[in-house]
Amino acid sequence: MFDVSRDQARQFFFEVRAKSKQSLPLSPLEDVALSIINHHPEYHALLDQPERYKDKDWQGESNEHNPFLHLSLHLAIEEQLSINQPPGIRAYFERLCLSLKDEHLARHVLLESLTEMVWQAQVNQQPLDNQRYLSLVEERLHQLNS
């Protein structure tokens, strides 16, 4: 998973946004991040104000609403899809795209499933479980198709 400290992850997304606005060259990873940012216009104003948001704490609200957590999870999903890890994730993604006819929505289904698996592992104090992750994706796919 995309595993960097909170501050580094925030700095990374602020920089990608700033570079793209100045049309500066991006690394392959930054390119992936930019595509994610571009799919989230609701975060653009926030990403344009690093001084205001670099230390903001979303803990009081549900952490799910933390934009940087959301963007970081997207980056993790992109990495999973690029290497098909856990094995089969890419096939699930393709099936989700067929059902939803929208790649971004399909990515969000993976993201919700990943979040739920991580949350369950934390609550149960167990290691991350990719089989559980895939079965959560399968459940959501089943709901979409029923």
Ligand SMILES: [Zn+2]
């Ligand atoms: Zn998203």
